[in-house]
Every structure is written in structure tokens, then in C-alpha cells.
Amino acid sequence: DAGVIQSPRHEVTEMGQEVTLRCKPISGHDYLFWYRQTMMQGLELLVYFNNKAVMDDSGMPKDRFSAKMPNASFSTLKIQPSEPRDSAVYFCASSLGQGGNQPQHFGDGTRLSIL
Amino acid sequence: AQSVTQPDIHITVSEGASLELRCNYSYGATPYLFWYVQSPGQGLQLLLKYFSGDTLVQGIKGFEAEFKRSQSSFNLRKPSVHWSDAAEYFCAVGAWQAGTALIFGKGTTLSVSS
Numbered sequence: 643d644a645g646v647i648q649s650p651r652h653e654v655t656e657m658g659q660e661v662t663l664r665c666k667p668i669s670g671h672d673y674l675f676w677y678r679q680t681m682m683q684g685l686e687l688l689v690y691f692n693n694k695a696v697m698d699d700s701g702m703p704k705d706r707f708s709a710k711m712p713n714a715s716f717s718t719l720k721i722q723p724s725e726p727r728d729s730a731v732y733f734c735a736s737s738l739g740q741g742g743n744q745p746q747h748f749g750d751g752t753r754l755s756i757l
Numbered sequence: 758a759q760s761v762t763q764p765d766i767h768i769t770v771s772e773g774a775s776l777e778l779r780c781n782y783s784y785g786a787t788p789y790l791f792w793y794v795q796s797p798g799q800g801l802q803l804l805l806k807y808f809s810g811d812t813l814v815q816g817i818k819g820f821e822a823e824f825k826r827s828q829s830s831f832n833l834r835k836p837s838v839h840w841s842d843a844a845e846y847f848c849a850v851g852a853w854q855a856g857t858a859l860i861f862g863k864g865t866t867l868s869v870s871s
Contacts (some may be wrong), residue, residue: 646800675858684863685801698858731854733800743808743851745848746859748800 644668646749647719648734660722663752666715667736675746676702676709676719677733685733691717724756760786763862770838771870776863778833780822780848789851790831791813791859792822796844804846807831818842843869 645684647666655661667674675690689699694711711717721728735746760783770776773840782788782868805816812824824832845866849859
């Protein structure tokens with residue numbers, strides 16, 4: 643079975659540019675999570691969806707970040723304008739059923755570098 | 758709200774020696790507990806999970822973990838470490854309520870010396 647698929651795997655862009663990260667969850671999973679991982683902050687939950695609806699986006703900087711899930715098999719995380727402090731590895735994960743008591747399945751991440 | 762503490766940031770173990778990684782959680786009810794492993798350049802992979810029942814759970818790659826309610830702990834163990842086990846390990850706790858997310862610890866980096 644295909645796992646969580648993220649694209650691109652690596653992204654290098656200049657400050658001020660728009661960045662779009664993409665995620666395809668495991669088929670049938672109705673929870674989708676976006677995380678950011680840095681050396682300093684560790685793994686941070688940015689936003690998560692249940693059945694395409696945002697459940698909690700309190701971890702996401704709203705002024706420059708936006709997350710969408712237009713259908714059950716696709717989600718995007720957009721940063722506009724990007725800043726050097728956004729450099730991190732961004733992970734998407736999905737899970738089945740009730741999010742709190744089901745394991746999350748992670749993609750391989752997008753390594754983002756903002757110059 | 759639940760929380761997770763992994764007291765050890767970095768641990769070094771000799772190859773072939775036993776391993777124990779500590780995890781303490783805070784939650785008012787019976788928690789759902791998970792251990793994940795992250796190898797360099799990869800995403801997090803589920804090692805094992807505890808939902809209920811037997812407090813000693815077996816996972817992949819020869820790992821096991823024991824849930825101790827009295828100590829609010831869920832420590833990860835392996836009897837003999839291999840060099841390929843060098844990675845970062847995350848403990849996570851989940852609640853039974855629908856619509857909630859897992860809470861992850863800060864992680865423990867495991868180095869394996871020869």
C-alpha cells in the first residue's frame with residue numbers, strides 16, 4: 643500500500659517567494675496533519691484536518707501560512723511570503739478514525755530552505 | 758490536556774548492549790501511547806502502540822515497551838542494540854476523544870558505539 647506522499651522532497655527558494663508543499667494521505671484516512679521540525683523547536687503541530695475540515699490551526703502562523711484540503715486525497719501548505727526562519731523539514735501525516743487514539747503515518751517530509 | 762516528557766535528549770549505547778529510553782506522560786484517563794523512530798532524512802515510523810490490555814507491548818525491530826500506570830511511564834526497551842538502531846525516538850500520547858491530535862515528546866537521539 644502507498645504511504646503518505648509528500649512533494650517536493652526538497653525546496654530551495656529566496657526570501658519573499660511563495661512556497662507550496664503538497665501531501666497525499668493514505669487512502670481512507672480521514673485525519674491529516676502538518677508538522678514542522680527544526681533543531682531548536684523539535685516537532686511542532688501546525689494544523690490538522692478531519693474530513694477536510696480544519697480542526698485546529700493554533701500552531702500555524704496565520705499571517706503567512708495557509709493550509710487547505712480541497713478533497714480527501716490532497717492537501718497543501720502554503721507560505722507567502724517566505725522568510726529564512728521558515729527553513730525546516732515539513733511533515734505530513736494521516737490517520738484513520740478518531741485522531742487521538744490512532745497511530746499517525748508520516749510522509750518522508752519536505753526539506754525547505756529559504757535563502 | 759495531555760503532555761509527554763522524554764527526559765534524555767541524547768543517549769549513547771554500545772552495540773550489543775541493552776537499551777531503555779524513558780517516557781513519562783500526563784493524562785487524566787487511560788492514555789493511548791506510541792513510540793516512533795526517525796532515521797536521518799526520513800519521516801517518523803511507528804514502532805509500537807499501547808491502547809489497553811497487556812501492559813507489555815511488542816513492536817517492530819525487536820523493540821518492546823511497558824506501560825506503568827503507577828509511574829505514568831511508557832519506557833522503550835531493546836535487549837541488544839544494533840548499529841542500525843541509531844536514530845531519534847519519539848514518544849507520543851493520545852486521548853480517547855474524537856477530534857484530538859497526538860502530543861509528541863521532544864525526542865531522544867540514540868547513538869550506537871562499536
